[in-house]
Amino acid sequence: MKTIDDFAVAGQRVLVRDDLNVPLDDGQVTDDGRIRAALPTLTALLDRGARVIVCAHLGRPAGQPDPKYSLAPVAARLSELLGRPVTLAADVTGPSAQAAVASLPSGGVVMLENLRFDARETSKDDAQRGLFAAELAALADLYVSDGFGVVHRKQASVYDVALRLPHAAGYLVRAEVAALRRLTADIRRPYVVVLGGAKVEDKFGAIGNLISMADRLLIGGAMAFPFLAAEGYKVGTSLLAADQVDVARATLDLAARAGSTIILPSDVVVAGEPAADAPHEVTAADAIPADQMGLDIGPETARMFTGSIRGAGTIFWNGPMGMFELAPFADGTRAVASALATSKAFTVIGGGDTGAAIRALGFADSAFGYISTGGGASLEFIQGKTLPGLVVLDEP
Ligand code: 3PG
């Protein structure tokens, strides 16, 4: 894998794909971890006189411009952190982007608007993605892949554009790959995997593979409810997609046959709605009232999870245990974070939300072995899967 150190970049137009998909509240960036993680590569390129074009996505807009998903707050924060102006183009590859790039000096930065404002970015049709990738490629002389959090997506700005320009990995992608390799071979056991978070759909596929790799799998967050439902429990109004229950049931059977351990919550914090001032209480996992939703693991589960984490040699944690953004539902996530922070195991935390959670709860990054900026990406990497955005970097 070539890196930016292998290229002369002075005066060159360098298109950098970053993962700047950060949490926003009321137009303000609430956790800038992913923006900070992008800085080493951007600073190196700028110091070497490159003309830097940053491209990124934010959220999941519907393939057309939507002011709610504008990268404006992200560009503003990047500018503060870089200590240089960052011009945000008004479009992705259109006249505004082209003009901004044309007038870009060495050592200057422009950011393209949210890549997902163009439906071709995430199209399943190779030809459509190819057309968009060609427009992106026309803006630059070199492509740098540094958005580790999206390398598992076969999308135009991640995959197809690399086929159309000389390409290199940025420092973040290089560092992520080096750190996460430690979870693919010679793993110090017991190996405990903790899964939670909201993007249940994305992570479900991983569980089957993780069963055979890990010694124990602890499941919390929204991920837990399909499993509790598969056990025959009523989960009230908790997040749940019907088809996930069958998958969860099959997964539990698989684990039982493989003799591996899946640990589910035995109690949950429930409320009528996800609001900080909603009355909430702890109930047993098999006694969730019909009009209540689970928003955190309960205290007994937190003790069980931390006990299970204590003896581990390696721990991988992806996904908060509850809606940590709201104080009444943060205890489970805090308990798991603190168990990892005090553990002697090699600890890896994956995902934008999980990284944001530990910082919001006041833990120092240095309390953990490695914090990956990628959630889905790190999960796929540790299963040994082929990631399109990494494979393409090895293409000539
Ligand atoms: C993430 O936040 O996990 C990455 O930015 C990828 O976003 P996506 O799941 O919407 O593709």
Ligand code: MG
């Ligand atoms: Mg995410």
